Amino acid sequence: MLHDEAKEAIKKILGDHITFEGHFDMVFDRLKENRQKQIMEWVKECKEGKSNALSSDKVKDLLAFVLRFRDTNFRAILTKKKNEYFIALFLDKHKYYENERRKLGI
Amino acid sequence: MGNLENYLTLENLENARPYIVPHIFSQNYFNILKAKLRDKKLTENERYYYNHFIKKKLQGMVELFNLSFETNGKELIRKGRLKKAISFLKKYSRKHKNMKMLITGSFLYNKRYNDIDIFIISKYSKEDYRDGKIHINYLLADVEKTLFFKSIYAISVANFKSSKEIEEEFKAEDILHYYELAVLLIMQKNDYLPELRDLITRAEYVSNKVVLNSMQLKTITDKIIKSNNSIELINRYIIIKIINSYSLSVLKRVLKEFIEKNSNPEKGQKLFENWKIYNQTYKEALEVVA
Numbered sequence: 001m002l003h004d005e006a007k008e009a010i011k012k013i014l015g016d017h018i019t020f021e022g023h024f025d026m027v028f029d030r031l032k033e034n035r036q037k038q039i040m041e042w043v044k045e046c047k048e049g050k051s052n053a054l055s056s057d058k059v060k061d062l063l064a065f066v067l068r069f070r071d072t073n074f075r076a077i078l079t080k081k082k083n084e085y086f087i088a089l090f091l092d093k094h095k096y097y098e099n100e101r102r103k104l105g106i
Numbered sequence: 107m108g109n110l111e112n113y114l115t116l117e118n119l120e121n122a123r124p125y126i127v128p129h130i131f132s133q134n135y136f137n138i139l140k141a142k143l144r145d146k147k148l149t150e151n152e153r154y155y156y157n158h159f160i161k162k163k164l165q166g167m168v169e170l171f172n173l174s175f176e177t178n179g180k181e182l183i184r185k186g187r188l189k190k191a192i193s194f195l196k197k198y199s200r201k202h203k204n205m206k207m208l209i210t211g212s213f214l215y216n217k218r219y220n221d222i223d224i225f226i227i228s229k230y231s232k233e234d235y236r237d238g239k240i241h242i243n244y245l246l247a248d249v250e251k252t253l254f255f256k257s258i259y260a261i262s263v264a265n266f267k268s269s270k271e272i273e274e275e276f277k278a279e280d281i282l283h284y285y286e287l288a289v290l291l292i293m294q295k296n297d298y299l300p301e302l303r304d305l306i307t308r309a310e311y312v313s314n315k316v317v318l319n320s321m322q323l324k325t326i327t328d329k330i331i332k333s334n335n336s337i338e339l340i341n342r343y344i345i346i347k348i349i350n351s352y353s354l355s356v357l358k359r360v361l362k363e364f365i366e367k368n369s370n371p372e373k374g375q376k377l378f379e380n381w382k383i384y385n386q387t388y389k390e391a392l393e394v395v396a
Binding site: 049051052053054055056057063066067068069070073082083094101105106 | 279301364367381
């Protein structure tokens with residue numbers, strides 16, 4: 001699956017206002033097919049309330065779901081405004097994800 | 107051979123001044139070398155003196171005293187691995203000329219190892235790459251002032267000497283973020299070793315001012331990962347560490363804030379399972395400090 005197709009599918013699950021952050025396009029295209037499927041499944045689980053989240057101590061009412069792949073150093077963070085909408089899906093390497101985590105307060 | 111200035115620090119140079127000036131360097135050459143170490147821009151004349159006289163003398167001293175490589179934690183490095191490490195460093199030093207470089211990790215001290223980690227300090231952000239078993243990791247120039255760097259440098263073979271102090275500070279909130287993330291990843295059955303390493307390194311540093319070397323770190327992380335109840339172990343570990351690390355008032359404030367942020371589920375939803383675990387840990391920590 002290419003990143004554009006994935007973005008459309010994710011928008012269908014989470015809503016049109018979701019934004020894509022980090023080096024989403026590049027990282028997504030470099031993932032193996034089973035890892036791409038893993039992201040899509042995980043996004044669905046987050047939407048359905050089946051995944052655990054972290055809560056920010058910096059940004060009020062911010063929830064963050066984290067996905068860590070076993071055999072790569074790529075990470076995903078999906079943010080959501082509590083009781084409301086999903087904000088952004090961040091996908092990038094470990095070092096950028098560390099900065100993102102600090103920024104989000106998780 | 108690495109960059110010659112990599113073996114020198116301003117402090118060492120200043121301390122050695124009575125022995126250097128005027129026997130090895132004139133006062134003028136000494137000042138040029140000092141300016142170079144301070145990253146000051148040299149004039150055309152100074153550059154000429156530096157490249158044609160000063161650098162060559164330094165090169166001679168490095169060769170004379172066999173200072174080419176700095177070995178840290180030598181007593182922990184396995185027989186035969188030091189020679190191999192030096193040959194790897196020589197090979198990659200040719201490829202990455204004048205760059206600060208170190209080899210570290212389980213290759214140096216474990217019989218069995220997966221990768222050989224070489225870290226290169228670069229002024230610019232570059233993509234890491236693999237060359238067979240060798241994993242080349244780029245680090246930015248200011249990394250020498252971090253706890254992470256001190257930890258990997260503690261058992262390493264390097265083409266430079268690092269004597270920079272740690273300039274990072276870790277708040278109680280930072281430690282709890284690492285704790286929450288590690289527990290979440292365990293619950294999700296994700297790989298959590300890097301996050302666990304981050305947590306343990308910081309927790310040990312804030313509680314005991316200890317910089318764990320990679321071997322000590324591996325011993326602790328192995329115990330947790332191989333445990334049947336890793337979460338319970340981390341919970342107990344984090345309570346012990348944080349109660350020794352911060353003042354009572356700071357701890358009370360932060361723990362209460364974290365309990366509060368983890369107490370309100372989304373409308374119509376139950377509390378996340380991980381939040382229950384965090385709050386139990388924070389409440390126990392509060393009881394201990396009280």
